[in-house]
Amino acid sequence: MKFWREAAGIVVLAFAAAAISNATAGRERKLAWLGRPPTAAAAERTAPAPGSAATPAPPPSTEPPFSGGPAPSGQLPAIPASPAGIAPHPAQPFAEITSAQAKALFDGGAVFIDARRSAAYREGHVRGSRSISVGDSDADAKVKAFYDEGHDANAPIVVYCSGGDCEDSHELARKLWGVTFDNVCVYRDGFPDWEKRGWPVSRGDAP
Amino acid sequence: MARFPGRRAVTPRRSRLLRFAVLAGRILLGVVFIVAAGPKIADPPAFAHMIANYRLFPASLIHAAALVLPWVEMFSGIALVLGVAWRTAGKLAAALLVAFLVSIGVNLARDRAVQCGCFDVHGPPKSHAQLIGEMRMVLLRDVALLGVAAFALAAGKTKEEAAPGPAR
Secondary structure: OHHHHHHHHHHHHHHHHHHHHHHOOOOOOOOOOOOOOHHHOOOOOOOOOOOOOOOOOOOOOOOOOOOOOOOOOOOOOOOOOOOOOOOOOOOOOOEEEOHHHHHHHHHOOOEEEEOOOHHHHHHOEEOOOEEOOOOOOOHHHHHHHHHHOOOOOOOOEEEEOOOOOOOHHHHHHHHHHHOOOOOEEEEOOHHHHHHHOOOOEEOOOOO | OEOOOOOOOEOHHHHHHHHHHHHHHHHHHHHHHHHHHHHHHHOHHHHHHHHHHOOOOOHHHHHHHHHHHHHHHHHHHHHHHHOOOHHHHHHHHHHHHHHHHHHHHHHHHOOOOOOOOOOOOOOOOOOHHHHHHHHHHHHHHHHHHHHHHHHHHHHHHHHHHHOOOOOO
């Protein structure tokens, strides 16, 4: 009886401390009590979250590849078609690509997204890449914001993390595929490989 | 001196040694748990990610576990160090160790390399072979800690039995 009483006391204290700690935590450290971590997220494609009536649908992929000239006023520049020969793959969430393919896509101006934690991103990331950490509680909001930017759903997007057994990039790729991006490429060997090859790297919060 | 059926006599010297060993084991276990809890309390999303990587727990419970378990570790560790409700804390610590052992053991059996997240929820990127090697070391370490917990709980009970109680 004494054991159960004391054990319940420790557990109740732990719940209380966790609640206070989570309530006072910064955005990056906060966790939803009933949320689901990114690695457990459904792989099913979901319809884009309904936003305001003014949320634009992604532009149709009938535009020719961006030729390098100035973008029409009022519109985002179209993402170039894949120079690495990666075709859109709407039936599967992602295609794994090699270092050489990642570099070719980088040289072609493809969007790179870093799936690692923000601290790792600040220490070093592929130059020009943006950060969407699947470990953050607002990862889904960032994916939706990226979708709302109106990028071409068939243009290649390269997602990477730390290589090896890291699966953050795969989870982010599933989220992006879930909001209708059909050409998400996972750079399998990730940032350590990129940096080891001496390819362009930036540090800090800016891409 | 106290004498019990089937047990050697607990001499004062042996009693002192036992008490010291129990104290040392209790404090060691407590400090380990306090140190392990710190990084997890500081970064719950990273710890949730690590729990999810084990692929053993219901997804809907992972966030709650990532928030509460580190505090259970912390308070158990503090109780062990201060000697307050330490036997209960020791049993909770042992239960947590068994859970960690099972989690790592199952993933080792599946040849799935996961970062333990025991003392560092971030950790630098490592190869499959490095992670598997680390998991084996963690398994050995946790078995040793479980041994310390079991000893402290068992030897502590022996100490209590040795102390003369009221006549019935």
